[in-house]
Amino acid sequence: MSAVNIPETIPAGYMRNASGHLVPTDKVREQDKLRDETVQKLVADAIEIHARLKAFKSNALSDIADLVSISGEKYQVVLGGKKGNVNLTSYDGKYKVVRSMADRIVFTEEIEAAKALINSCIDRWSEGANDNIRVLVDRAFSKDKTGQLKTASVLELMRLEIADEEWKRAMLAIKDSIQTTGSAIYVRVYERVGDSDQYKAIPLDLAAV
Structure with missing residues (x-):
């Protein structure tokens, strides 16, 4: 039975650096904190936008396929469907x-x-x-x-x-x-x-x- 990967929680008052080490927050430069905050926010926004675009494409393809199918049923023919x-x-x-x-x-x-x-x-x-x-x-x-x-x-x-x-x-x-x-x-x-x-x-x- 394979082990389940559980994300490691970063203790309060620490930040993890690029080498994987925990660094006390008060030892991290303010500029580094500000940069990290900016990157984390933008990445979170990008992930949300990506998910919405993915959902839009899926819904659009489904709606178009349904429209093509309805058009085919009107004339009792099978059309291209999804393609x-x-x-x-x-x-x-x-x-x-x-x-x-x-x-x-x-x-x-x-x-x-x-x-x-x-x-x-x-x-x-x-x-x-x-x-x-x-x-x-x-x-x-x-x-x-x-x-x-x-x-x-x-x-x-x-x-x-x-x-x-x-x-x-x-x-x-x-x-x-x-x-x-x-x-x-x-x-x-x-x-x-x-x-x-x-x-x-x-x-x-x-x-x-």
């Missing part, structure tokens, strides 16, 4: 809610063959305008903070129309290297801009607020 892209607009056209699906893509080892072929192309081509392609390729094969290739940047290379057999083999290598590992589902909320037919997203992430 599939759906656009919902309020009666006055002011708001729009979008449910969208996106595949999670990774690249297999074949991406290295594509990179080698592309570099060979650039080395073979004359200088000049192709310097721009070199920059594009370097950006496409740069990795993010997690060490993964940036999917959108790599796929952008496949949109280039270049009449070169080696380049075409490179694009085929990219295509063959694409592997779908699952899918992600998103709920996005939009508000119409004035009386136009354009909509702007209502930000649900800190960076966009």
Whole structure:
């Protein structure tokens, strides 16, 4: 029978430091106390907001699935249910809610063959305008903070129309290297801009607020 982990209570009059040691409160600098208080408050707020966003997404997906199901029952057909892209607009056209699906893509080892072929192309081509392609390729094969290739940047290379057999083999290598590992589902909320037919997203992430 495994032991149950019970959080250790910090005795009154003490604070635990980053090394796990108990330090008497009167021995902790006021600036350290103030910093700790600020961090603890912000983290508590962030955890609450995270829980509310998680609940919002769950409720939104459930409501959208119910709406799709009701629509299907009206015509006696079984529709996509929980999956599939759906656009919902309020009666006055002011708001729009979008449910969208996106595949999670990774690249297999074949991406290295594509990179080698592309570099060979650039080395073979004359200088000049192709310097721009070199920059594009370097950006496409740069990795993010997690060490993964940036999917959108790599796929952008496949949109280039270049009449070169080696380049075409490179694009085929990219295509063959694409592997779908699952899918992600998103709920996005939009508000119409004035009386136009354009909509702007209502930000649900800190960076966009």
